[in-house]
Amino acid sequence: xxxxxxxxxxxxxxxxxxxxxxxxxxxxxxxxxxxxxxxxxxxxxxxxxxxxxxxxxxxxxxxxxxxxxxxxxxxxxxxxxxxxxxxxxxxxxxxxxxxxxxxxxxxxxxxxxxxxxxxxxxxxxxxxxxxxxxxxxxxxxxxxxxxxxxxxxxxxxxxxxxxxxxxxxxxxxxxxxxxxxxxxxxxxxxxxxxxxxxxxxxxxxxxxxxxxx
Amino acid sequence: xxxxxxxxxxxxxxxxxxxxxxxxxxxxxxxxxxxxxxxxxxxxxxxxxxxxxxxxxxxxxxxxxxxxxxxxxxxxxxxxxxxxxxxxxxxxxxxxxxxxxxxxxxxxxxxxxxxxxxxxxxxxxxxxxxxxxxxxxxxxxxxxxxxxxxxxxxxxxxxxxxxxxxxxxxxxxxxxxxxxxxxxxxxxxxxxxxxxxxxxxxxxxxxxxxxxxxxxxxxxxxxxxxxxxxxxxxxxxxxxxxxxxxxxxxxxxxxxxxxxxxxxxxxxxxxxxxxxxxxxxxxxxxxxxxxxxxxxxxxxxxxxxxxxxxxxxxxxxxxxxxxxxxxxxxxxxxxxxxxxxxxxxxxxxxxxxxxxxxxxxxxxxxxxxxxxxxxxxxxxxxxxxxxxxxxxxxxxxxxxxxxxxxxxxxxxxxxxxxxxxxxxxxxxxxxxxxxxxxxxxxxx
Numbered sequence: 001x002x003x004x005x006x007x008x009x010x011x012x013x014x015x016x017x018x019x020x021x022x023x024x025x026x027x028x029x030x031x032x033x034x035x036x037x038x039x040x041x042x043x044x045x046x047x048x049x050x051x052x053x054x055x056x057x058x059x060x061x062x063x064x065x066x067x068x069x070x071x072x073x074x075x076x077x078x079x080x081x082x083x084x085x086x087x088x089x090x091x092x093x094x095x096x097x098x099x100x101x102x103x104x105x106x107x108x109x110x111x112x113x114x115x116x117x118x119x120x121x122x123x124x125x126x127x128x129x130x131x132x133x134x135x136x137x138x139x140x141x142x143x144x145x146x147x148x149x150x151x152x153x154x155x156x157x158x159x160x161x162x163x164x165x166x167x168x169x170x171x172x173x174x175x176x177x178x179x180x181x182x183x184x185x186x187x188x189x190x191x192x193x194x195x196x197x198x199x200x201x202x203x204x205x206x207x208x209x210x211x212x213x
Numbered sequence: 214x215x216x217x218x219x220x221x222x223x224x225x226x227x228x229x230x231x232x233x234x235x236x237x238x239x240x241x242x243x244x245x246x247x248x249x250x251x252x253x254x255x256x257x258x259x260x261x262x263x264x265x266x267x268x269x270x271x272x273x274x275x276x277x278x279x280x281x282x283x284x285x286x287x288x289x290x291x292x293x294x295x296x297x298x299x300x301x302x303x304x305x306x307x308x309x310x311x312x313x314x315x316x317x318x319x320x321x322x323x324x325x326x327x328x329x330x331x332x333x334x335x336x337x338x339x340x341x342x343x344x345x346x347x348x349x350x351x352x353x354x355x356x357x358x359x360x361x362x363x364x365x366x367x368x369x370x371x372x373x374x375x376x377x378x379x380x381x382x383x384x385x386x387x388x389x390x391x392x393x394x395x396x397x398x399x400x401x402x403x404x405x406x407x408x409x410x411x412x413x414x415x416x417x418x419x420x421x422x423x424x425x426x427x428x429x430x431x432x433x434x435x436x437x438x439x440x441x442x443x444x445x446x447x448x449x450x451x452x453x454x455x456x457x458x459x460x461x462x463x464x465x466x467x468x469x470x471x472x473x474x475x476x477x478x479x480x481x482x483x484x485x486x487x488x489x490x491x492x493x494x495x496x497x498x499x500x501x502x503x504x505x506x507x508x509x510x511x512x513x514x515x516x517x518x519x520x521x522x523x524x525x526x527x528x529x530x531x532x533x534x535x536x537x538x539x540x541x542x543x544x545x546x547x548x549x550x551x552x553x554x555x556x557x558x559x560x561x562x563x564x565x566x567x568x569x570x571x572x573x574x575x576x577x578x579x580x581x582x583x584x585x586x587x588x589x590x591x592x593x594x595x596x597x598x599x600x601x602x603x604x605x606x607x608x609x610x611x612x613x614x615x616x617x618x619x620x621x622x623x624x625x626x627x628x629x630x631x632x633x634x635x636x637x638x639x640x641x642x643x644x645x646x647x648x649x650x651x652x653x654x655x656x657x
Contacts, residue, residue: 156575159601
């Protein structure tokens with residue numbers, strides 16, 4: 001597993017059947033992160049990305065050959081005037097390639113997030129499957145959550161799915177926790193960190209999990 | 214009569230004179246022309262390079278004046294509408310019918326019962342000139358869709374002709390639907406009808422719009438405009454079954470503003486045209502206002518249909534529900550595009566978007582591009598979408614019951630679109646199913 005804690009330009013070519021596990025930990029950074037990945041036949045890439053605060057533009061693009069697999073999980077916790085602009089592009093060029101991206105997290109205060117998640121099935125990518133799922137909780141009154149989940153299909157034998165939800169802490173949850181003596185700020189903090197911890201646990205790294213416990 | 218191709222101030226003056234515009238409208242048209250020249254073609258969406266606006270006539274009129282009896286409509290025009298079953302529909306459950314042929318209305322009539330209830334259904338120029346409606350017309354015309362919206366609304370403002378004006382007074386329910394039908398017969402020309410609908414508090418209406426044209430080898434342009442003002446607790450269902458010919462650029466703009474407790478339902482079937490860019494929009498302005506959109510779109514050979522919906526949640530407790538079905542076949546390209554925008558203070562608003570796409574073969578293209586912009590923390594917005602192929606197992610099952618493969622495919626597609634067609638009155642649902650059937654067979 002490789003852990004990246006800095007912004008910058010990255011490029012990775014995964015050879016045939018190569019497996020790679022990457023973790024992006026971006027805490028209170030400002031600037032650009034750009035990374036492109038080429039997954040050769042049968043390559044597997046697992047990415048966890050955790051974003052806390054900052055003003056970040058992030059662009060990740062993937063080209064998936066035959067039987068290549070990508071699994072990317074993202075958690076974010078933004079508050080104050082934080083911004084996160086995220087462009088994701090999974091280009092399925094090979095048969096039976098698979099991609100999955102998940103984003104969970106919370107926005108508080110005046111934080112803004114924009115995600116442009118794009119899956120493309122090129123002609124010939126028969127049996128390919130791509131999914132996008134995003135679930136964001138809005139905690140602050142001045143937040144802005146923009147999502148553009150796009151599926152572009154030029155191959156009839158491929159399947160794409162996306163789901164998106166933007167919501168808030170339910171009154172029931174809030175009342176329950178407040179009746180246990182927790183102030184609302186603490187409740188927000190617990191919920192936001194809970195989302196980060198879910199993704200941190202996917203790394204299976206005790207060091208990273210400890211950072212979010 | 215047909216005005217020369219292209220667009221300049223002289224043509225605008227000719228149109229304005231032919232239509233007997235009041236002076237303010239003549240000036241409005243010239244202002245729109247100026248805006249039109251200032252704006253560019255959209256930089257996104259389908260390829261519009263086949264649309265040469267210098268070689269399109271923006272006004273074509275048959276020799277017939279508008280009448281209120283089918284017997285007075287010239288034979289050739291009446292035959293076109295009879296083939297489409299319009300006079301027959303009027304005898305059934307419709308409160309009124311308008312029929313436009315090229316740039317002008319040729320027939321407009323509202324049934325006496327509806328008229329007695331206060332339902333006003335007029336040719337739009339009639340409303341503009343009638344002292345009883347001139348003020349309300351001017352107050353509303355192109356206020357919801359400003360000419361500066363995009364190049365084709367500016368063009369529309371400059372050369373608009375024909376269309377309908379509907380006014381439903383407070384508390385009146387137009388028990389039966391009104392229908393406007395647009396037939397476009399002239400090759401290499403444009404149709405720019407304007408529909409203006411005003412529903413006062415508690416009013417109710419179902420408005421049906423149909424469109425068709427014969428196919429020519431030159432491009433035709435349809436850049437109509439629909440503006441709907443939905444009063445407090447009023448409701449409207451606006452249904453469109455569109456089967457333009459495949460040389461048509463269909464660049465229509467539709468928008469509604471909905472006051473407190475009001476509701477708009479868009480029901481749309483898009484089957485025709487070479488290129489469509491059509492995204493009906495609802496502005497949910499009052500508390501508890503709502504919008505529902507149900508659309509089915511089928512793109513076949515040579516077609517690029519870019520359709521969808523936009524909704525702006527401006528007030529608390531507003532609701533929107535979007536249900537879209539897209540089908541592409543024989544190399545057709547189908548794009549679903551939507552925008553759900555929830556402004557700050559639209560507290561407890563809810564929106565759900567469901568879009569499903571079917572690809573019938575490996576030559577076709579299907580794109581899904583929804584946009585969500587959520588600025589209110591208490592809003593709940595959700596979305597689901599899927600793109601996939603028709604199920605081979607379902608086809609095999611139906612074939613094992615004795616159906617041919619083509620029949621099985623047609624049946625599955627009609628089932629896929631059933632959510633939308635069931636929103637229509639039965640005779641229009643049958644019409645939509647027929648379009649689906651003909652499109653699937655490649656006969657449309």
